[in-house]
Amino acid sequence: MSGPILDPRYALPFAEAALPVLRNAQLRKNVAHAIDTIQAKRARLVAEKADWQALRDAASAIRSHVLEHLPGYLEEFETRCTAQGGIVHWAADAAEARDIALKILAEAKADSVVKVKSMTTAEIQLNAALEQRSIAVFETDLAEIILQLGDEEPSHIVVPALHVNRAQIREIFAREMNLPNLSDEPQALAEAARVFLRRKFLTSPAAISGANFLIAESGAVAVVESEGNGRMCLTLPQTLITIAGIEKVLPRFRDLEVFLQLLARSATGERMNPYTSLWTGVTPGDGPQNFHIILLDNRRSSILARPVERQTLKCIRCAACMNTCPVYRQTGGHAYGSVYPGPIGAILTPQLMGMQHAQSLPFASTLCGACYEVCPVKINIPEVLVELRAEVVAQGHQSIGGLFERLAMQVTSFVFRDERRFQVAQTFLRFLARLLTRKDGWIHALPAMGGKWTQTRDLPGLPPQSFRMWWRDNEAREPAKDA
Amino acid sequence: MRASLFIACFNDIFFPQTGRAVVSLLRRLGVEIAFDARQTCCGQMHANSGYRPEAWHQAERFLRLYTEADHVVIPSTSCTAMIREQYPALFAAFGSESQKRELAALLPRVSEFSEFLIDKLGSADVGAYFPHRVAYHASCHGLRALRLGDRPYQLLAKVRGLELVELPNTERCCGFGGTFAVNNAEVSSAMLTAKLQDVLSTRAEICTALDNSCLMHLGGALHRQYAGMTVMHLAEILVRTETSFAEAAS
Ligand code: SF4
Numbered sequence: 001m002s003g004p005i006l007d008p009r010y011a012l013p014f015a016e017a018a019l020p021v022l023r024n025a026q027l028r029k030n031v032a033h034a035i036d037t038i039q040a041k042r043a044r045l046v047a048e049k050a051d052w053q054a055l056r057d058a059a060s061a062i063r064s065h066v067l068e069h070l071p072g073y074l075e076e077f078e079t080r081c082t083a084q085g086g087i088v089h090w091a092a093d094a095a096e097a098r099d100i101a102l103k104i105l106a107e108a109k110a111d112s113v114v115k116v117k118s119m120t121t122a123e124i125q126l127n128a129a130l131e132q133r134s135i136a137v138f139e140t141d142l143a144e145i146i147l148q149l150g151d152e153e154p155s156h157i158v159v160p161a162l163h164v165n166r167a168q169i170r171e172i173f174a175r176e177m178n179l180p181n182l183s184d185e186p187q188a189l190a191e192a193a194r195v196f197l198r199r200k201f202l203t204s205p206a207a208i209s210g211a212n213f214l215i216a217e218s219g220a221v222a223v224v225e226s227e228g229n230g231r232m233c234l235t236l237p238q239t240l241i242t243i244a245g246i247e248k249v250l251p252r253f254r255d256l257e258v259f260l261q262l263l264a265r266s267a268t269g270e271r272m273n274p275y276t277s278l279w280t281g282v283t284p285g286d287g288p289q290n291f292h293i294i295l296l297d298n299r300r301s302s303i304l305a306r307p308v309e310r311q312t313l314k315c316i317r318c319a320a321c322m323n324t325c326p327v328y329r330q331t332g333g334h335a336y337g338s339v340y341p342g343p344i345g346a347i348l349t350p351q352l353m354g355m356q357h358a359q360s361l362p363f364a365s366t367l368c369g370a371c372y373e374v375c376p377v378k379i380n381i382p383e384v385l386v387e388l389r390a391e392v393v394a395q396g397h398q399s400i401g402g403l404f405e406r407l408a409m410q411v412t413s414f415v416f417r418d419e420r421r422f423q424v425a426q427t428f429l430r431f432l433a434r435l436l437t438r439k440d441g442w443i444h445a446l447p448a449m450g451g452k453w454t455q456t457r458d459l460p461g462l463p464p465q466s467f468r469m470w471w472r473d474n475e476a477r478e479p480a481k482d483a
Numbered sequence: 484m485r486a487s488l489f490i491a492c493f494n495d496i497f498f499p500q501t502g503r504a505v506v507s508l509l510r511r512l513g514v515e516i517a518f519d520a521r522q523t524c525c526g527q528m529h530a531n532s533g534y535r536p537e538a539w540h541q542a543e544r545f546l547r548l549y550t551e552a553d554h555v556v557i558p559s560t561s562c563t564a565m566i567r568e569q570y571p572a573l574f575a576a577f578g579s580e581s582q583k584r585e586l587a588a589l590l591p592r593v594s595e596f597s598e599f600l601i602d603k604l605g606s607a608d609v610g611a612y613f614p615h616r617v618a619y620h621a622s623c624h625g626l627r628a629l630r631l632g633d634r635p636y637q638l639l640a641k642v643r644g645l646e647l648v649e650l651p652n653t654e655r656c657c658g659f660g661g662t663f664a665v666n667n668a669e670v671s672s673a674m675l676t677a678k679l680q681d682v683l684s685t686r687a688e689i690c691t692a693l694d695n696s697c698l699m700h701l702g703g704a705l706h707r708q709y710a711g712m713t714v715m716h717l718a719e720i721l722v723r724t725e726t727s728f729a730e731a732a733s
Binding site for chain 2: 015018022326327335369372391392412413417426429444452453459460467469471472475
């Protein structure tokens with residue numbers, strides 16, 4: 001599962017990683033078709049909520065409040081969860097979280113686990129660590145099964161197999177489940193998965209999940225899903241390990257009213273998600289008897305310390321931003337080289353990597369603002385992108401455009417600081433442009449970095465007279481004259 | 484009414500006809516126009532590329548030049564958005580208390596071109612005549628940062644002879660994004676192709692917008708592909724009248 005391409009430490013820069021995808025007609029059709037469908041559903045369901053903006057305001061306010069008082073709410077959660085028989089662990093980073101999980105599984109003598117779909121476990125590359133210790137891992141979310149059996153990488157945080165179409169799923173299942181006559185009807189595919197999974201649910205001694213929300217006042221954990229397979233994992237095995245980022249906490253149970261309305265509509269375009277599981281610690285004789293929760297920091301507290309970037313942690317992982325993103329629509333998720341793709345991935349991934357990796361991601365956006373418009377917790381993603389760009393530049397990690405760009409920026413800045421320099425630069429530019437301009441008045445090929453523009457676009461040649469020249473010649477002398 | 488014109492750096496060099504159209508149209512509507520040739524650039528490219536101190540010089544310059552202006556009119560949605568959205572943070576980081584106050588006082592007097600026509604002059608009908616089939620591209624900054632809403636459509640609806648055709652997926656970015664178009668040239672081109680499919684499906688003669696940067700992107704590809712469609716800033720449409728057409732013909 002955790003092939004190197006989704007590891008930001010080894011991933012190619014975005015522009016390069018996008019190239020093979022852009023040439024993959026099947027993948028691009030699958031991605032565009034899938035997100036157009038989800039987006040249309042979302043738009044319909046958002047339109048029917050008269051209080052949509054009020055809900056967003058409430059969600060944004062609650063999440064901001066939590067982030068301002070995070071330590072207090074986490075302690076409250078720990079106290080309540082412990083009182084109900086849960087065991088709370090704190091992990092500073094991915095390695096510590098993996099170690100804690102491995103230790104718990106060793107104590108439980110578990111040689112296999114069933115998993116609820118979880119981004120946090122993907123973030124810490126848990127599956128690879130488990131497999132290394134010869135623990136068999138069975139993903140149970142239908143899309144995750146497709147990826148696991150097909151040895152594919154996830155390309156979306158809610159619909160991870162969105163780049164795979166029905167015929168391709170049939171092929172994977174037929175091969176891996178040994179069902180040569182399987183049809184590609186959705187029912188037949190779901191039935192095949194159901195039979196495949198049932199035995200795992202009944203025989204696995206342990207389950208691993210993420211969490212959508214942690215409730216501070218009661219110590220409860222909430223997981224939302226569509227298929228009910230998560231519910232099976234959360235109730236059948238004797239040992240349950242939940243791994244959650246520290247930002248996932250909400251103050252009160254009733255806050256779910258706001259978030260469940262927003263999340264289902266934003267994520268899958270449904271009024272309500274089909275399964276919402278909530279549990280508090282351990283209930284004797286019912287469900288898992290050993291419940292562990294690992295609270296993961298993994299640089300979240302350093303994100304929290306930055307006033308502009310902090311809002312990144314408001315995210316509820318609904319994926320609306322990637323579904324609406326015009327960049328993601330062309331590239332899909334793999335080009336981001338992270339388990340978190342799209343606009344949220346572009347801001348979250350480099351921060352989780354301490355700005356040491358994934359530095360091309362903050363630049364993988366036109367700042368068009370479509371993500372901010374749909375985000376249910378009102379994260380101003382363009383603002384954070386610009387902030388991170390400044391950080392990349394300030395650190396001198398110049399993977400984008402390299403020295404050439406830095407030079408160009410400094411030269412233009414020097415020029416723009418004085419109108420006489422600007423005038424001289426214009427004259428020089430006009431002279432250069434004239435050498436490149438064809439008879440039709442257009443530039444068809446630019447040298448150096450400019451060639452990136454002219455590989456698909458022409459550039460209008462420079463008119464002989466700039467606006468300021470025209471003004472000087474016609475207006476400055478006779479200000480009253482009509483143009 | 485007096486208004487100061489801010490002509491973005493690339494509009495100055497590449498698209499002087501837009502500035503000339505704005506001057507001519509606003510005069511027709513009785514506005515007295517000033518242009519301060521000390522202006523250069525709003526700093527958008529620097530800010531959006533992560534070069535903050537460089538952007539700050541431009542922001543400070545803008546404030547210095549326009550702090551006394553009654554109105555500042557900018558025929559570029561992205562420059563207006565830069566000033567409105569990013570200047571406050573730049574001044575918060577680098578500016579003095581008095582500069583912050585001056586900026587707060589100046590911002591309400593800074594208008595994008597269509598905002599100025601509709602909100603400040605109250606005129607949707609500017610007496611234009613333009614007998615062509617036209618599609619309007621709602622640039623991202625105009626749509627989401629400035630929330631121009633139906634202002635451009637109000638203006639277009641009043642142009643005599645103009646046939647306005649609806650552009651599908653108008654909220655979708657054309658893929659320009661400043662340095663993005665070069666640093667992520669292939670992805671940018673893929674986005675552009677998707678946009679062109681929508682633009683060409685309108686079978687308009689002209690695609691217009693309130694930002695020449697989008698139009699440079701779209702127009703550059705339309706020209707490359709011999710698509711038979713051209714681009715034109717909205718000001719250049721609104722400035723045309725029956726007389727100007729007659730003049731052009733003679
Ligand atoms: S950033 Fe906003 S839109 Fe994107 S996944 Fe997070 S909550 Fe959803």
